[in-house]
Amino acid sequence: MEQFTSITAIAAPLLRINIDTDAIIPSREMRTVGKTGLARGMFAGWRYKAPGSREENPDFILNREPYRQARILLSGANFGCGSSREHAVWALHEWGIRSIIAPSFGAIFASNCVRNGILPVVLDNAIVESLARHVQADPAKHLLTVSLVDCTVSTVAGERHGFTIPPADREMLLEGLDAIAVTLKRDDEIRAFQERDRQRRPWIYL
Amino acid sequence: MARTIIDKLWDDHLVANLDNGTSLLYIDRVFLHERTGSVTLKELAAAKRRVRDPGQVFCTMDHIVDTFPGRGDATRMPGGTEFITQTRAAAQAAGITLFDIGDERQGIVHVVSPEQGIALPGVTLVCPDSHTCTLGGLGALAWGIGSTEAEHALATKTLVVRRPRSMRINFTGRLAPGVGAKDLIMALIGAHTASGGVGYVIEFAGEAIRALPVEGRLTLCNMGVEFGAWTVIIAPDDTVYEYVQGRPYAPRGEVLERAIDYWRGLPSDADARFDKEIALDCSRLAPQVSWGTSPQHETGIDGVVPDPAGEADANRRQSMERAQAYMGLQPGTPLAGLPIQGAFIGSCTNSRLSDLRAAAEVLKGRKVASGVRAICVPGSTQVKRAAEREGLDKVFLEAGFEWRESGCSMCFYAGGESFGFEERVVSSTNRNFENRQGPHTRTHIASPVTVAASAIAGRLADARSIAG
Numbered sequence: 057m058e059q060f061t062s063i064t065a066i067a068a069p070l071l072r073i074n075i076d077t078d079a080i081i082p083s084r085e086m087r088t089v090g091k092t093g094l095a096r097g098m099f100a101g102w103r104y105k106a107p108g109s110r111e112e113n114p115d116f117i118l119n120r121e122p123y124r125q126a127r128i129l130l131s132g133a134n135f136g137c138g139s140s141r142e143h144a145v146w147a148l149h150e151w152g153i154r155s156i157i158a159p160s161f162g163a164i165f166a167s168n169c170v171r172n173g174i175l176p177v178v179l180d181n182a183i184v185e186s187l188a189r190h191v192q193a194d195p196a197k198h199l200l201t202v203s204l205v206d207c208t209v210s211t212v213a214g215e216r217h218g219f220t221i222p223p224a225d226r227e228m229l230l231e232g233l234d235a236i237a238v239t240l241k242r243d244d245e246i247r248a249f250q251e252r253d254r255q256r257r258p259w260i261y262l
Numbered sequence: 263m264a265r266t267i268i269d270k271l272w273d274d275h276l277v278a279n280l281d282n283g284t285s286l287l288y289i290d291r292v293f294l295h296e297r298t299g300s301v302t303l304k305e306l307a308a309a310k311r312r313v314r315d316p317g318q319v320f321c322t323m324d325h326i327v328d329t330f331p332g333r334g335d336a337t338r339m340p341g342g343t344e345f346i347t348q349t350r351a352a353a354q355a356a357g358i359t360l361f362d363i364g365d366e367r368q369g370i371v372h373v374v375s376p377e378q379g380i381a382l383p384g385v386t387l388v389c390p391d392s393h394t395c396t397l398g399g400l401g402a403l404a405w406g407i408g409s410t411e412a413e414h415a416l417a418t419k420t421l422v423v424r425r426p427r428s429m430r431i432n433f434t435g436r437l438a439p440g441v442g443a444k445d446l447i448m449a450l451i452g453a454h455t456a457s458g459g460v461g462y463v464i465e466f467a468g469e470a471i472r473a474l475p476v477e478g479r480l481t482l483c484n485m486g487v488e489f490g491a492w493t494v495i496i497a498p499d500d501t502v503y504e505y506v507q508g509r510p511y512a513p514r515g516e517v518l519e520r521a522i523d524y525w526r527g528l529p530s531d532a533d534a535r536f537d538k539e540i541a542l543d544c545s546r547l548a549p550q551v552s553w554g555t556s557p558q559h560e561t562g563i564d565g566v567v568p569d570p571a572g573e574a575d576a577n578r579r580q581s582m583e584r585a586q587a588y589m590g591l592q593p594g595t596p597l598a599g600l601p602i603q604g605a606f607i608g609s610c611t612n613s614r615l616s617d618l619r620a621a622a623e624v625l626k627g628r629k630v631a632s633g634v635r636a637i638c639v640p641g642s643t644q645v646k647r648a649a650e651r652e653g654l655d656k657v658f659l660e661a662g663f664e665w666r667e668s669g670c671s672m673c674f675y676a677g678g679e680s681f682g683f684e685e686r687v688v689s690s691t692n693r694n695f696e697n698r699q700g701p702h703t704r705t706h707i708a709s710p711v712t713v714a715a716s717a718i719a720g721r722l723a724d725a726r727s728i729a730g
């Protein structure tokens with residue numbers, strides 16, 4: 057899995073609440089069985105002028121310079137709510153997003169991010185809005201730095217905001233661990249659980 | 263120490279406490295579908311890993327299968343056939359049970375799972391699908407995950423989970439006639455917003471819940487994710503034990519008795535503490551309908567489109583304005599009476615036999631208004647057969663509804679089939695997101711009886727005003 061330690065990049069404010077995974081990657085854009093080829097469909101409903109077309113809507117922020125180079129998204133509460141489709145994360149990652157800063161996230165989406173090298177940062181709405189204002193003043197120069205090493209978001213003006221992230225998520229991102237391999241080291245414990253459990257709940261073991 | 267139902271299920275599935283604050287939880291069942299399960303199985307095979315216990319893994323074809331009679335592997339979803347054929351091949355290679363097209367057990371994953379006795383009280387069940395919380399209605403600890411986590415569950419029989427905070431919601435009072443589980447959950451989300459449950463695992467409790475039949479509980483829990491909850495659960499009781507009996511994968515005989523003994527120990531202890539408790543009075547609720555593009559944008563069918571100017575929170579105000587522009591609505595407009603062009607009864611929220619019966623009650627001897635396209639898609643092939651045995655198909659067809667094969671169908675825009683640009687649709691589904699049912703389709707979510715009544719009226723309508 058891809059690691060995340062720290063990035064300094066252009067941030068794009070997309071300050072809507074409840075941005076759902078259907079909006080991030082519409083179902084019709086998931087055309088092949090796989091994790092790739094999804095970036096073109098990212099935010100398709102907002103990014104293109106008409107359904108199915110690839111004619112860009114110039115009003116959509118990620119179609120404008122310098123936001124086309126954004127690696128960080130600033131967003132409203134409950135980002136990534138809705139469908140569990142991990143394709144939403146794969147699409148964002150393929151397009152170039154490495155960190156999303158929002159007051160809250162859809163639970164499955166946040167967990168999917170961590171498993172794909174994207175850092176979800178939870179900060180108060182007022183801070184997200186102030187970061188957005190700062191960025192918008194000069195997006196090409198007002199880069200944000202998101203560091204997982206010291207768990208801070210900072211601006212070029214020297215403003216710093218600490219954030220918290222569950223230790224397990226931090227570890228997974230910093231080390232880029234293969235979660236399955238880590239768990240399989242506990243194979244004995246899993247087997248022992250099954251043996252005990254089979255006595256207690258035999259109906260589970262079909 | 264007094265424990266909640268969540269504490270008990272956590273303890274009983276705990277393989278190990280990990281030192282980073284997470285738990286390694288045992289996963290009893292995994293369910294997959296062709297939309298997200300295909301990539302899970304493919305990636306797992308590519309990593310040269312195998313499904314650890316194939317006997318406890320199930321897969322169905324629901325999301326992108328065609329729902330027209332006489333269907334095969336062809337589908338209107340671009341690239342969809344590839345998802346179907348690859349899922350089939352991967353499921354066979356992995357040795358898991360597949361409810362394929364043409365199988366009498368096929369249907370929407372969260373309808374099939376209780377119907378077959380795969381979801382049971384007290385089990386942990388995961389599926390790469392956000393509405394897996396539906397199964398909390400049986401007293402299962404069930405939640406939606408991503409495809410990568412599903413690989414983990416398949417390969418290890420476990421998941422690494424951080425325990426969410428706990429909440430109990432007490433639904434007090436009794437529902438009025440004509441008001442059901444769908445109205446209840448919509449009202450909750452309307453009152454506490456679509457992120458009201460973020461970070462919580464929630465027990466639904468109270469008098470109104472006890473009175474709900476199992477299918478109503480499944481409807482209620484289905485939209486737990488629309489409330490932002492990690493998952494939701496209802497303590498099992500005799501209503502559930504009765505429902506479970508005789509289902510293909512459920513225990514029987516002496517083992518069933520042992521299971522019921524175990525299940526009786528699961529409800530929260532009387533003095534168990536939750537991190538948060540809230541209450542909702544159900545006795546005055548009207549049927550609910552959504553007016554916007556988030557499940558929190560909803561009100562009673564007797565209500566009006568709210569005025570964003572009255573919303574103090576700037577984010578919510580903007581979301582309301584945006585939603586009203588998308589929906590083509592003005593503040594102050596009464597919802598009842600809005601002309602519609604489409605009506606849909608289906609989805610894992612409301613497509614079980616009791617939903618179809620209730621809708622048929624309204625439709626009997628009546629006709630869908632001209633200019634309205636009305637579609638009914640039973641939640642599973644078994645629901646469809648049972649409905650046909652009762653003659654419900656005839657009621658739907660005579661009223662002017664299409665009667666389809668089972669699948670997710672127009673619950674979401676699988677690529678080809680939609681009601682149409684800017685068409686107003688009343689739908690028994692769970693999501694009214696922008697473009698969810700097709701490019702610029704305007705979705706109003708509601709209960710199946712509200713959908714049926716609206717289809718007849720040709721406008722959003724209160725079923726209570728035409729019943730009897």
Ligand code: SF4
Binds near residue numbers: 370371692
């Ligand atoms: S019916 Fe709709 S909500 Fe339910 S599983 Fe299918 S697509 Fe998802």
